[in-house]
Amino acid sequence: MAQNIRQRLEQLRSRRQGTDRITELSEQARIAVLAGDQIREAWQDRASEQQPHTRWVLGAMQRVDDNYTRISIETAKRVGNQLKRSLDAAQRQVDFRLQGSVPLDVHIRGVSDVDLLTIDCDFRTYALAGHKARTNQYGPRSSKTSIDVLSSLRSHCERTLRDAFQAAKVDANGSKAIKISGGSLARPVDVVPSHWNDTVDYQSTTAEHDRAVTILDKSVPMTIDNLPFKHIKLIKASCDVAAGGLRKSIRLCKHVKADLEQEGSKISLSSFDIASIMYHADLQILASGRYFELAILTETQRHLDYLYGNQDYAKTLLVPDGTRRIFDASHKFSALLSLSVDMDRLVREVWKEQSPNRNVESGMLAAYRDSLKSVIVR
Structure with a gap:
């Protein structure tokens, strides 16, 4: 991800502001989207210019403009x-x-x-x-x-x-x-x-x-x-427990998936699957993202990594409404691996940006997570 983060930042901006789908719009809507494209969102001015991965993470978590x-x-x-x-x-x-x-x-x-x-x-x-x-x-x-x-x-x-x-x-x-x-x-x-x-x-x-x-x-x-309304109700309730962190984690995963697909990978996990996967993450750690936003990144990475490494456990997990298992097809584990590997890389790059004076990397994702989950980003 380090080699293409500037491109991913541009893709994130384009995705959020609608210019990626400009050809699907009416002329009037197209004009409105292009006008909005000139407006800078708050996440674009967070973190420093030397911290593009951190900026991308913060932007990927945010809700689309009302x-x-x-x-x-x-x-x-x-x-x-x-x-x-x-x-x-x-x-x-x-x-x-x-x-x-x-x-x-x-x-x-x-x-x-x-x-x-x-x-x-x-x-x-x-x-x-x-x-x-x-x-x-x-x-x-x-x-x-x-x-x-x-x-x-x-x-x-x-x-x-x-x-x-x-x-x-x-x-x-x-x-x-x-x-x-x-x-x-x-x-x-x-x-x-x-x-x-x-x-x-x-x-x-x-x-x-x-x-x-x-x-x-x-x-x-x-x-x-x-059961679409049960799914919505249960995700909302868990997100309330997580102080908004669950939705941020889901959006983060979806943006990673979108970038990977734009770069040529096939990620066979639907939006419903991704929401269901993160529904089973540690809500208390996600809740700490209210103050330490990078804790949402670290818990997302930990959870995806754990599920891929413990596939027998992952196979027991149900979608929130209980109607089926999340990993009901083998190809979903290949998609999980792609998502997890990219999230691993993202954690490493953000750690480097947040720890510029450390000359030696531990190489251990757990150490990066511990370091990042109490960072306050301005």
Whole structure:
């Protein structure tokens, strides 16, 4: 990383301010992003010019500017409003929710894709073992199947998006989402047709975070049940315990992944996987990042290194909502190794910058971590 840190700093700035995806935007949005590109963010003036790795780490941890996030959410709402008008006219009741990195506030791009769940409210499935099902509160079961309902909903959404946003690009090739970008849209939006699935827990609590959504993978075709709101709730709760450090660690990992991919590596860990991995880190050490920000870097490095070195343990770890194991495929350990090695290098380089008068390196990452986790960076 030492040899390309200046390039990575530029990539970080471009990613955060949206110029990396300038071609995906409307002309008006493009002008706004280019204007914002002239504004210097606070992290760009932290640490000294002789400490570029430290500066990169501090920048990679920060949340995307509120204005960029607001525009992403407003664009998703605009797309949702068009879909609702069309589906209402077809007497098909729908509702909308956001899922993914934007509502969780772990997105790393100023121009972020937004996942818009488009939920068919006229159809739902439910767990037969749940309280409501056992007490016959659902009435007669529909003769329709999830695949029928979601295939029909997807077709309607594709037609509506093409009619309502004629200057935009509508990419319907994705197996789970319809991507729309450009034209008059300020941000790309991924429309995900879905319906509710009332889990056993939801039937008892009626809390939305316990409610699943069923989505369609049209390439099979098959349906997939997800708990996106439970994932968001649990990550948020753990991040509160970590005084904001968990989200910073997730963003740090995602920026490392983005740089590695830009440099030609394949990192087969999704944003969901990365959030799930860091969910199992030491929250108390991450919490110390409130005062000693580099402690977040050191705990992130330690945790990734430990998981790769203890793969039997890593294989036992579940995603926060408990629906599957994080490392459910062998290739994920190769991705973990790439992420871990780059984080090791980052710790070494930051240690050098923070300890310029030490002529001899110990060579031990544990010693670097101990040295860095109580450093205050101005």
